[in-house]
Amino acid sequence: xxxxxxxxxxxxxxxxxxxxxxxxxxxxxxxxxxxxxxxxxxxxxxxxxxxxxxxxxxxxxxxxxxxxxxxxxxxxxxxxxxxxxxxxxxxxxxxxxxxxxxxxxxxxxxxxxxxxxxxxxxxxxxxxxxxxxxxxxxxxxxxxxxxxxxxxxxxxxxxxxxxxxxxxxxxxxxxxxxxxxxxxxxxxxxxxxxxxxxxxxxxxxxxxxxxxxxxxxxxxxxxxxxxxxxxxxxxxxxxxxxxxxxxxxxxxxxx
Amino acid sequence: xxxxxxxxxxxxxxxxxxxxxxxxxxxxxxxxxxxxxxxxxxxxxxxxxxxxxxxxxxxxxxxxxxxxxxxxxxxxxxxxxxxxxxxxxxxxxxxxxxxxxxxxxxxxxxxxxxxxxxxxxxxxxxxxxxxxxxxxxxxxxxxxxxxxxxxxxxxxxxxxxxxxxxxxxxxxxxxxxxxxxxxxxxxxxxxxxxxxxxxxxxxxxxxxxxxxxxxxxx
Numbered sequence: 001x002x003x004x005x006x007x008x009x010x011x012x013x014x015x016x017x018x019x020x021x022x023x024x025x026x027x028x029x030x031x032x033x034x035x036x037x038x039x040x041x042x043x044x045x046x047x048x049x050x051x052x053x054x055x056x057x058x059x060x061x062x063x064x065x066x067x068x069x070x071x072x073x074x075x076x077x078x079x080x081x082x083x084x085x086x087x088x089x090x091x092x093x094x095x096x097x098x099x100x101x102x103x104x105x106x107x108x109x110x111x112x113x114x115x116x117x118x119x120x121x122x123x124x125x126x127x128x129x130x131x132x133x134x135x136x137x138x139x140x141x142x143x144x145x146x147x148x149x150x151x152x153x154x155x156x157x158x159x160x161x162x163x164x165x166x167x168x169x170x171x172x173x174x175x176x177x178x179x180x181x182x183x184x185x186x187x188x189x190x191x192x193x194x195x196x197x198x199x200x201x202x203x204x205x206x207x208x209x210x211x212x213x214x215x216x217x218x219x220x221x222x223x224x225x226x227x228x229x230x231x232x233x234x235x236x237x238x239x240x241x242x243x244x245x246x247x248x249x250x251x252x253x254x255x
Numbered sequence: 256x257x258x259x260x261x262x263x264x265x266x267x268x269x270x271x272x273x274x275x276x277x278x279x280x281x282x283x284x285x286x287x288x289x290x291x292x293x294x295x296x297x298x299x300x301x302x303x304x305x306x307x308x309x310x311x312x313x314x315x316x317x318x319x320x321x322x323x324x325x326x327x328x329x330x331x332x333x334x335x336x337x338x339x340x341x342x343x344x345x346x347x348x349x350x351x352x353x354x355x356x357x358x359x360x361x362x363x364x365x366x367x368x369x370x371x372x373x374x375x376x377x378x379x380x381x382x383x384x385x386x387x388x389x390x391x392x393x394x395x396x397x398x399x400x401x402x403x404x405x406x407x408x409x410x411x412x413x414x415x416x417x418x419x420x421x422x423x424x425x426x427x428x429x430x431x432x433x434x435x436x437x438x439x440x441x442x443x444x445x446x447x448x449x450x451x452x453x454x455x456x457x458x459x460x461x462x463x464x465x466x467x468x469x470x471x472x473x
Contacts, residue, residue: 042434
């Protein structure tokens with residue numbers, strides 16, 4: 001009988017902890033005084049952990065600025081990219097503000113704000129590689145981050161590529177530098193920065209594969225929250241705050 | 256070869272991560288022991304239904320990976336309206352998991368106590384519950400300590416899996432710092448070192464406990 005009581009208590013405590021579903025996410029966030037947004041923390045310079053073990057970068061500052069304009073504190077949460085949408089759907093955080101490209105496929109399950117920056121997909125190889133274009137990737141080992149648009153693109157467009165999936169860009173930078181993969185595909189700005197700032201022995205190959213627009217992801221059915229984010233984004237772009245953040249982390253205005 | 260500047264600068268952050276690992280381990284260990292004890296008693300119960308419940312728990316947990324159990328609790332349960340935070344999810348998954356292994360260890364300990372002990376206690380007028388608590392369990396746990404210690408060490412190492420559900424414990428601290436430093440060798444070495452400290456301390460404490468009990472017994 002004792003065991004039944006314990007089991008009962010467990011179930012009860014679980015039920016008590018379950019958050020009641022709220023009709024208006026925006027009001028809920030304002031009541032809590034906290035806006036949580038997810039990112040991998042392994043995507044410098046957009047989001048990463050600095051030398052003081054603090055999560056920082058372009059995405060983080062944009063997320064915090066939006067939270068500030070909503071009158072709440074912005075709290076970044078680091079999570080693996082391949083589970084980041086799952087976490088949003090499971091309401092583990094309010095937003096994904098971690099360089100997620102807006103795609104029709106993702107729009108089927110989640111919602112996005114207006115784009116907050118533009119970039120594109122780029123091939124990177126070791127400095128000494130003889131690959132000169134996308135055609136050179138046939139039957140080669142190509143790295144991508146699991147669950148990215150890059151992964152999808154490589155799977156569709158590069159014939160016979162031996163695709164290796166990774167948890168983050170830094171892993172691929174190390175792998176390409178060590179010669180374990182012939183190339184990897186990721187965001188142009190992210191890869192270019194790894195070369196410039198960290199001295200990674202890599203180079204950009206060919207033109208941009210395609211352009212992408214990144215948005216801040218939220219759960220569907222939250223029109224008030226979406227409107228508030230878009231309003232804050234527009235205001236940031238208009239008053240120069242956005243330009244300042246972009247110049248600080250990326251050296252260019254990426255709007 | 257090793258970048259000592261990196262090690263000196265980042266070591267305190269890894270220690271911070273190790274403290275969360277320790278906290279998760281201790282709580283999961285405590286609940287894991289309780290779950291294990293309850294499940295062992297269930298499995299040894301004369302009641303068929305209770306025995307079946309205990310057996311089912313041990314079977315389902317031991318036949319599925321911890322990572323899948325963790326994801327079920329963290330990502331799966333919210334779908335049916337149960338939203339546990341990352342810390343609760345992590346601790347619960349670890350406690351339930353290690354509990355199943357503890358159950359078998361403790362059950363083994365109980366079985367190894369000669370049946371004459373129970374008979375003697377009962378003939379002195381003790382009820383079976385009292386006899387179990389006062390006579391059988393103290394001997395059973397004593398015998399189970401080395402194997403339980405093994406489970407505890409495995410539990411500490413398994414906490415690295417909660418790095419996948421946003422808990423910035425030791426492993427995720429290292430991973431995140433690799434993202435900006437590109438120094439996997441130094442970071443993972445420091446993490447391994449701190450795990451070794453945690454597990455070795457646990458083993459030493461348990462073997463001390465074992466010796467103390469053995470002395471008392473004499």
